Amino acid sequence: MTTISPQHQTMLDTVPLPAGARIESERIAYEVPGAPADGQLVWNAAAEGPQPAVLVLHDWFGEGEYVRTRAEMLARSGYVAFAADLYGTGVRPDTNEEASGLAHHYYGDLPALRERVRAGYDVLAADLRVDPERIAVIGYCFGGSASIEFARTGAPIAGVVSFHGGLVTHDPADVDALEAPLLVLTGAADPVVPDEAVLAFENELRTKPGLDWQVVSYSETPHAFTQPMIPSFRPKANARSWAAMEGFLAEVLA
Template identity: 30%
Template sequence: MTKMTTRAVAYPADGVTMIGHLALPAGADRRPAVLLGPEGMGLSDVERRRADALAELGYVALAFDLHGGRYLSDPEEMLARCMPLLADSDRMRAIGRAALDVLRAEPRTDPDRIATVGYGTGGAVGLELGRGGANLRAIGTVNALTTGRPGEAARIRCPVWAGVGSEDPIMPPAQRDAFAAEMRAAGVDWRLTVYGGALHAFHHPPVDHPTVPGVGHHPVHARRAWRDVLDLLAECLPVTEGPGA
């Protein structure tokens, strides 16, 4: 019996060579696929393990890169790169499309059955793919309630689920309200889950380097958020669908 396999994938985006992590399920048939976006620090073993877990469930999964193979453990360096990126919708879309093209080109991927799930900056990239009209079955984000250019959310053609901590100072209630207003105005099928008592990046295991203020792990809500991600995929992108469904 074949097992899940993984490999690093190099591809150009944002003027650098990105190094993504591709996880393939057992078998040889085409499967639904998930594009997985990391927090602003960049691709780490946290996202690689999540991609592997999705492959074990039967999905093709690509955890994409943000910083050309680098993990930015210095908060100042991370903010210096991510803040301009988050302010540039076209740049975020280009990073997302480059990764999406890699995922679509994988022979195991059913190109008509792809979802994106992202955390922080990676979640913002996923939302911008939707606003750019990408053919996605679902968009899931955790602590990435970013809003886009006026009117462009109407291009989102799939359900959107967003999760956020109630005590997240980076995504405060005003940002939640702005995100909800954008989704409502665009007629998107959307949901927002607020995890009581959780800070920013509550889903991410503790790290051994400095972080920005307002970040903190919440193990109970981290498990719940992962289950909510899996529920979104089970609803919108079930592995049991036939090819081309």
């Protein structure tokens, strides 16, 4: 990777580089519906044969240093990772107001959001370094919501992890096609996703018997708790949520 900020370097350093590993990355140009896009693929070039893979979905500020750092952390952990671009090339909001407006555009058009996740998934699944039968999707904030929406399409993914994502419910419940195991990691003091939103989401999942899901709430933890560049960062919840994801991925991508 290129030089990154001290906060993101500290985050990256929590995942040791395995002995003999050669982490490489490449910018990938591809298409989302109606627009060009570009994301970052990261992998361990010393690994042999098709590897399990993780699609990483960004928050409402778009594909940037944060998700690229998360992708390298995943590559160090043994996965091919692709930090996808849900917005399209060059679309990177500068303010919370711009980011909110853009994210809510897609919250208002969930089929379009699902298609944009699918475009990133297709890039990852087609890569020769990837075992297409072992792909998971994770996302942060807006990307957490997007990862769950993609799972609702019945996509052939091994699992989904949402980090402090918005929990969108549907009326009527839209869980019939949902097959992938879900791990939802949320803050117990998140005003964006209050207790009643968590309960409504859980109740929707309960309408499909046999669906494999978990919701983990971290005490006294606000929204966006994994992001070290903002005041809501909570180191303990960040570390615990990453560990929870690692255990989940080890299970579903085995």
